[in-house]
Amino acid sequence: MKPAPFRYVAARALDEALQLKAAHGEEARFLAGGQSLVPTMNFRLSQPALLIDINPLTELAGMRKCGLDRVRIGALTRYRELERDPAVAPILPLVDEALPHIAHPQIRNRTTIGGNLAHADPASEMPAIILALGGRLRAQSVKGERWIAAADFFTGALSTALEPDEMLVEVELPTAPSRSGACFMEMARRHGDFALVGVACMLRLDEDGRCGEARIGLCNAGDTPMFAAQASQSLVGGKLGAAEIGTAAALVQRDIDPPGNIHASKEFQRHLAGVLTARALAAANERARRAH
Amino acid sequence: MHTETHAITVTVNGTPYRRSVEARTLLSDFLRHDLLLAGTHIGCEHGVCGACTVIFDGLAVRSCLMFAAQADGHSIVTVEGLAADRHHLHPLQQAMRDCHGLQCGYCTPGILMTMKAFLDETPAPDEARIREALSGNLCRCTGYQHIVDAVKLAADRMRG
Ligand SMILES: Cc1cc2nc3c(=O)[nH]c(=O)nc-3n(C[C@H](O)[C@H](O)[C@H](O)COP(=O)(O)OP(=O)(O)OC[C@H]3O[C@@H](n4cnc5c(N)ncnc54)[C@H](O)[C@@H]3O)c2cc1C
Ligand code: FES
Ligand code: FES
Numbered sequence: 001m002k003p004a005p006f007r008y009v010a011a012r013a014l015d016e017a018l019q020l021k022a023a024h025g026e027e028a029r030f031l032a033g034g035q036s037l038v039p040t041m042n043f044r045l046s047q048p049a050l051l052i053d054i055n056p057l058t059e060l061a062g063m064r065k066c067g068l069d070r071v072r073i074g075a076l077t078r079y080r081e082l083e084r085d086p087a088v089a090p091i092l093p094l095v096d097e098a099l100p101h102i103a104h105p106q107i108r109n110r111t112t113i114g115g116n117l118a119h120a121d122p123a124s125e126m127p128a129i130i131l132a133l134g135g136r137l138r139a140q141s142v143k144g145e146r147w148i149a150a151a152d153f154f155t156g157a158l159s160t161a162l163e164p165d166e167m168l169v170e171v172e173l174p175t176a177p178s179r180s181g182a183c184f185m186e187m188a189r190r191h192g193d194f195a196l197v198g199v200a201c202m203l204r205l206d207e208d209g210r211c212g213e214a215r216i217g218l219c220n221a222g223d224t225p226m227f228a229a230q231a232s233q234s235l236v237g238g239k240l241g242a243a244e245i246g247t248a249a250a251l252v253q254r255d256i257d258p259p260g261n262i263h264a265s266k267e268f269q270r271h272l273a274g275v276l277t278a279r280a281l282a283a284a285n286e287r288a289r290r291a292h
Numbered sequence: 293m294h295t296e297t298h299a300i301t302v303t304v305n306g307t308p309y310r311r312s313v314e315a316r317t318l319l320s321d322f323l324r325h326d327l328l329l330a331g332t333h334i335g336c337e338h339g340v341c342g343a344c345t346v347i348f349d350g351l352a353v354r355s356c357l358m359f360a361a362q363a364d365g366h367s368i369v370t371v372e373g374l375a376a377d378r379h380h381l382h383p384l385q386q387a388m389r390d391c392h393g394l395q396c397g398y399c400t401p402g403i404l405m406t407m408k409a410f411l412d413e414t415p416a417p418d419e420a421r422i423r424e425a426l427s428g429n430l431c432r433c434t435g436y437q438h439i440v441d442a443v444k445l446a447a448d449r450m451r452g
Pocket of ligand 1: 029030031032033034035036037038039075101102103104107110111112113114115116117118119121123124125126162166167168169192193194195338339340
């Protein structure tokens with residue numbers, strides 16, 4: 001099908017884009033990679049009156065270090081660029097491991113991290129990673145800017161804490177600390193499809209090899225990306241042996257509410273979440289010990 | 293609602309075109325209906341099948357997920373721009389023919405453009421890389437094996 005008529009403006013400056021959005025609110029949409037927005041417009045599931053094309057705003061693209069242990073990624077940074085940037089793997093191992101699972105090469109040539117996060121699909125990989133890592137997101141409008149914690153950003157299926165006049169301009173993530181290991185795993189019917197369930201986890205060991213910090217994020221385990229708080233907490237201070245990992249996996253299974261779909265029942269998704277959590281934790285633990 | 297048009301200048305297969313397009317015109321429809329370059333096929337119009345893949349500023353993209361207005365000032369290569377002239381196939385086209393990489397041919401333009409961009413970046417790919425690069429293109433006929441063979445053969449020939 002074809003999209004309904006709309007007005008199109010290629011923004012020449014961030015200010016112009018923000019002013020248009022402030023003036024038109026919900027009626028207007030930012031056009032980033034277009035890889036989620038345009039399919040919904042083609043099917044007329046979405047009929048914005050105005051498209052504000054932010055692709056010309058190249059100042060919103062790129063990754064930069066921020067202090068010793070944080071990194072900021074501009075909203076218009078495309079997955080293609082992150083995938084080819086050798087700086088990513090050592091500091092953001094979860095992002096590096098997840099990128100090949102996100103859609104296909106042609107889609108990643110256009111997809112932006114800002115669009116992927118603003119779209120807030122519970123089956124998406126990156127929202128679960130941002131949550132697992134405890135990142136934060138910078139929103140900007142004509143009125144000013146604010147930082148939103150990842151934990152407060154995803155408010156429901158396809159909905160976020162962004163106000164109608166706000167643009168997501170940047171994401172800030174902690175870089176991998178020393179003595180840490182991370183692992184992203186997902187199960188999809190075909191490579192590049194949306195995950196039936198996905199798990200992103202990060203473990204940091206303390207001086208005597210016990211778990212100093214654990215963070216587990218999940219995709220497609222509920223109607224938002226999820227941070228598995230109880231399961232993560234259960235690992236801290238422990239040995240990270242099979243028993244501890246088994247307990248964490250069981251807590252994940254207990255605490256999630258998977259949506260179920262034509263490819264996987266709720267029960268199968270719950271089963272998968274447990275299996276993948278255990279495997280990902282074991283792999284992250286192994287990696288943390290090797291890095292030790 | 294009023295229909296708004298945009299004046300765009302876009303280079304397709306080396307030829308500059310100046311056209312006026314409606315904001316909602318998809319790049320795929322612009323190529324097919326305005327420029328009469330119907331080699332770019334349309335299978336799904338939601339990014340899943342890959343039949344509409346063209347090369348946009350050097351990168352393989354879905355032309356059904358972009359608007360023609362976004363192409364203003366940019367450069368596109370479609371399947372019509374692949375062969376050097378009317379009498380010689382591009383090495384990828386020749387290899388697809390030699391390896392029986394197509395049956396009905398509906399998916400073929402998208403696969404050729406995906407693989408052109410892929411081989412430009414990865415001149416000596418192994419089979420796993422080829423399959424990964426092909427993962428975003430659906431083919432209902434061939435079972436993919438002969439396409440993979442063709443890409444391997446084309447890569448060998450192009451490296452000389
Ligand atoms: C075949 C196919 C397979 C896919 N598979 C996956 C997958 O496995 N995993 C996955 O995560 N995704 C997948 N996707 C989705 C894809 O990654 C999208 O590109 C992504 O979700 C949206 O990013 P975008 O830059 O294309 O945003 P757009 O489509 O341009 O925008 C998406 C939404 O976010 C809004 N928006 C965009 N940028 C901003 C901003 N800076 N501030 C505020 N709002 C903004 C838009 O207005 C729109 O509402 C797939 C898509 C396709 C077509
Ligand atoms: S027609 Fe564009 S991907 Fe199917
Ligand atoms: S040859 Fe028929 S779909 Fe590929």
